[in-house]
Amino acid sequence: MTLFVVAAVTILISMALAVVRAVASPTVFDRILAVNMFGTKSVLLVAVFAFLSGRPDVLDIALLYSLLNWLGVLAALRMVEREEFYSSEPDDD
Amino acid sequence: MIDILSWVLIVTGGALGIIGGIGLLRFPDVYSRLHAVGVTDTGCASLILLGLGLQSGWSFESVKLLFIYAFLFFTSPASSFSLGNGAWQHKIKPWSKDQSTKGDAHD
Numbered sequence: 168m169t170l171f172v173v174a175a176v177t178i179l180i181s182m183a184l185a186v187v188r189a190v191a192s193p194t195v196f197d198r199i200l201a202v203n204m205f206g207t208k209s210v211l212l213v214a215v216f217a218f219l220s221g222r223p224d225v226l227d228i229a230l231l232y233s234l235l236n237w238l239g240v241l242a243a244l245r246m247v248e249r250e251e252f253y254s255s256e257p258d259d260d
Numbered sequence: 261m262i263d264i265l266s267w268v269l270i271v272t273g274g275a276l277g278i279i280g281g282i283g284l285l286r287f288p289d290v291y292s293r294l295h296a297v298g299v300t301d302t303g304c305a306s307l308i309l310l311g312l313g314l315q316s317g318w319s320f321e322s323v324k325l326l327f328i329y330a331f332l333f334f335t336s337p338a339s340s341f342s343l344g345n346g347a348w349q350h351k352i353k354p355w356s357k358d359q360s361t362k363g364d365a366h367d
Contacts, residue, residue, distance in 0.1 A: 170267055170315070174308060177274025181300065184281025188293075196290045196347040203339055204284065204297045207332060208277065211308050214328060217321075218312055226324040233328055237335035244346045 171219040175212060182208045199243050206236030266314040273307030276300055289355035290347045294340055301336040305329065 182205055189201035210233045217225035280300020287293045309329045313322040 174270045181277035181281040188284045223321040233331045240339045
């Protein structure tokens with residue numbers, strides 16, 4: 168039982184480091200990188216939580232979120248590459 | 261015996277995660293940070309998932325954990341590559357010894 172608590176705490180620490188990097192980062196790619204690391208760590212956290220709470224069906228959430236996280240990174244990169252930073256109204260300059 | 265093994269695996273996985281986080285903060289530019297995140301994502305994820313798999317034994321959960329690991333195994337190099345490619349397209353110069361060329365467009 169304490170094994171999962173230790174795992175959760177270590178993962179939370181590395182997530183906090185990723186958040187620090189996400190906040191204080193010079194280029195936009197560092198932020199995407201930090202968010203990507205945060206996402207994979209949250210996948211691990213959900214997996215550990217599935218064992219911590221004794222409900223193994225929570226693992227499906229981790230399964231899905233690992234894919235969603237990757238899609239999010241690709242979408243963010245796509246947006247950065249195409250310089251689409253304006254709000255919903257593209258034509259007002 | 262299994263518990264000791266999963267303890268060792270999960271603790272080293274967590275340590276790898278923290279080391280990668282520290283590397284993420286300390287490295288000078290995007291490309292080396294990409295390496296730091298790559299180390300943590302694959303190393304820490306595989307160790308922790310393996311440790312959890314040992315805890316759950318030959319059951320349905322370990323199959324799910326195997327799927328999670330397979331997804332992470334395929335997607336994290338792809339996202340690291342697209343990140344590095346995006347940064348390179350965006351003309352971000354890799355860090356070099358003389359600080360004068362930091363950040364401006366490469367040839």
